[in-house]
Amino acid sequence: MSAPIQVLIVDDSSVVRQTLSDILASDPAIKVIGTASDPYQAVEFMRNQKPDVMILDIEMPRMDGLTFLQKIMEQHPIPVIICSSIATAGAATTLKAMELGAVDVIAKPKLGTQEFLIESSITLCDAVKAASRIHPNRLIPKPAQKLSADAVLAKAASRPSFETTQKIVVVGASTGGTEALVEFLTHMPMNAPGIVVVQHMPEHFTRSFAERLDSLCRISVKEAEPNDVVSPGCALIAPGGRHTLVKRTGARYYVEIREGPLVSRHRPSVDVLFRSAARYVGHNAIGVIMTGMGDDGAAGMKELHDTGAHTIAQDEASCVVFGMPKEAIALGGVDQILPLNQIAHAVIKQAR
DSSP states (O other): OOOOEEEEEEOSOHHHHHHHHHHHHTSTTEEEEEEESSHHHHHHHHTTOOOSEEEEOSSOSSSOHHHHHHHHHHHSOOOEEEEEOOOGGGHHHHHHHHHHTOOEEEEOOOSOOHHHHHHHHHHHHHHHHHHHTSOGGGGSOOOOOOOOGGGTSOOOSSOOOOSOOOOEEEEEEOTTHHHHHHHHHTTOOTTOOEEEEEEOOOTTHHHHHHHHHHHHOSSEEEEOOTTOBOOTTEEEEOOTTSEEEEEEETTEEEEEEEOOOOBTTBSSOHHHHHHHHHHHTGGGEEEEEOSBSSOTTHHHHHHHHHTTOEEEEEOGGGOSSBSHHHHHHHTTOOSEEEOHHHHHHHHHHHHO
């Protein structure tokens, strides 16, 4: 057996440090080797022992998390996960953390229902495992039941018939996806087909992420809201904490935002988005699966592929974590495997 992933927790709240430690201790693949109440304590700890992954709060005494993160990435890069309350007003701060080199952002577990703590455990442990697989060169800035998409949307019994030729692009991404989506969406022309994106993110974080993308792209980008029309020149980002589906009425595509359990260990789930596209868009869909750990989206992409949709996976060399694309390829649901910088061109070519 391989050695457990060694984690350092840096947070000024003793309650949070203990809660995170207890959650991580439940997974035998992870070991908490230390905790610190501020960055200065963390530095002293790392003089003697370097963790594989650090979990870092942003608001702390003596030195804020962003300043500490920048120093870490400049001097001794290690995978850092931001663990924040993700208040809406602070989401821009966590976006800044991602720009500085943080590999993921998760919401602090809230002491509440058992279901919430279980879901927090899944999210936290998976984030640590994904972070541990990231090569240091990639850090430079620029267990509960596993449910399938059946938990949210039943698989269609047969291929649907279509009254429209309008193309729709559906995209799934996880670890490393925030910057991959910048690369992809900034290369979309104003007449690009409508796009719906699931990026694994906590609640509230997705709105600021969409606003950041909107400021960078020629197309408009917004966080998806119930019944938003999927229209050319616009990308909709699935809101964190809820599933997003593509539906159709006549020749018009729109999104449905739905509550539900974790699917393929995530909410929003790429599998749910892809299944809905297979059911309601079919061969008019273009599916794209990007960097991320695990297999969310793999089964959904195979369903998309089987309806005649064109499917694209990001290649291993350009992925931060070659998990989701690898699993989709293994299932036989991928038509093209491309480096990140070629995916936007391929999508536009296919749409035309």
